[in-house]
Amino acid sequence: MPTTFRLNDGNTIPAIGFGTFQIPNDGSTYQAVSAALAAGYRHIDTAAAYFNEAEVGQAIKVSGIPRAEIWVTSKLWLQDYGYEPAKKAIDRSLQKLGYDYLDLYLLHQPYGDVPGAWRALEEAQQAGKLKSIGVSNMTPKLWQQFVPKFATMPAVNQVEFNPYFQQAELRQILATADVKLEAWVPLGQGNQDLLNEPIITKLAAKYSKNAGQIILRFENQEGIVVFPKSVHVARIKSNRDIFDFELTPAEMDAIRQLDKGKGQHDPDAPGLVKQLLSAFDVHAQD
Template identity: 65%
Template structure:
């Protein structure tokens, strides 16, 4: 496993295991347990995924030393503002059953983000969180909120894949020394991406799967990637990308696939209110 050095001095595994939309009915526990056995050491959850407790139990039951597993969670919109965020952080720690989280993110960039960020800064100082970051921030949203922060985010977790390479955002992040974490790194299972002639040709040339080619491209671009699958073979394949490299020519060809368009636009009017109504993490 390769690691990326964050601007705060901590390191993060380049490939993580995402648990978005995995039910909290034992399925998340089983998936995380399986992922850890396969060699994953980076698990990404959130309060609004409603499965923090099963992630935490799987981590605790794994027998793997806590400091060898990188655990991320995220603060939901209901808990923005300083006081609410303090309670939200403690709630995530309690559900996870952990003394600290390796990374904690502002999940959605709406409302009292500065107040929530201040609470996260204080929690970091108190040792409850190792690294703090944001998610779903476009360049415009980043430039609106981040100048109000005392601490620069270590990461910005956004949709990113070969069809949507976030080139403008990456310029902003690179200037600040912040890392990009890619959710939907396989295009949310987009067959147009997985079956693209260039991707399949490179997969044939390197004797790899289409998914491995895509993830390898992203890791070589410097992204942290968060593929999600409960298929055991896909889970194993998604982490087996460190025994080969794409050539400079192949990387350039992959960069040419960028359309500049993703499936989610955080700047859509009313997005914050829509998400707040759609997901309630507590009464």
């Protein structure tokens, strides 16, 4: 039962992490990350566009857990794409978090001057500022557009993934290049239809687990890195409690049948860049 996965650059990533998207920077992120670390999480996922990097860094510092034992991910926002802007943004994220390196740094969205931004990530990796580098929200189409031109293969692609959207085509492409898929919204953003699927509820009863734990266990056995998000301490703890049982091959197949082949977010949709840029201004307080 994998509690860690090996990346194509030789680094080892914890299989389950704690997501911080949409947790406010009013002390809530600090409290949630503190609770996650206390519950045993050693992988925290943030981003410049989450506006909570400083609270993530603070919670880790105060936890007393050695920095080397915690895997920290952040992401570059679209406003800072291009070689020079990305270099500055990497340093800004490090400064906000209070670290001299990050375990993983991603291109948050695959638009604009992706090649220039990627070059900055490669350079920062060579300088030791970033241990692993990767991409996010890359569909098969966007992957083929950009990645063949990269000098360095991304270690991960962080995309929407849950039993309703299992990314079949993308996973084939990633498997060929030994790129690890990371799932955002691994529980389908609390989708009640998904949580109440008969196969999910049946397995939850069989293993004395909740629906979320069955889904996360399925994803873990599929080799997916997951980071469920919650601000409730009991849920933060239970989401990590997935390593004391194993789904059978037949049960895995039954959950695979839930795939609808389509997600809630379509990175290939026209006009999305403008929408994203207007939604998040990471320089509003500069």
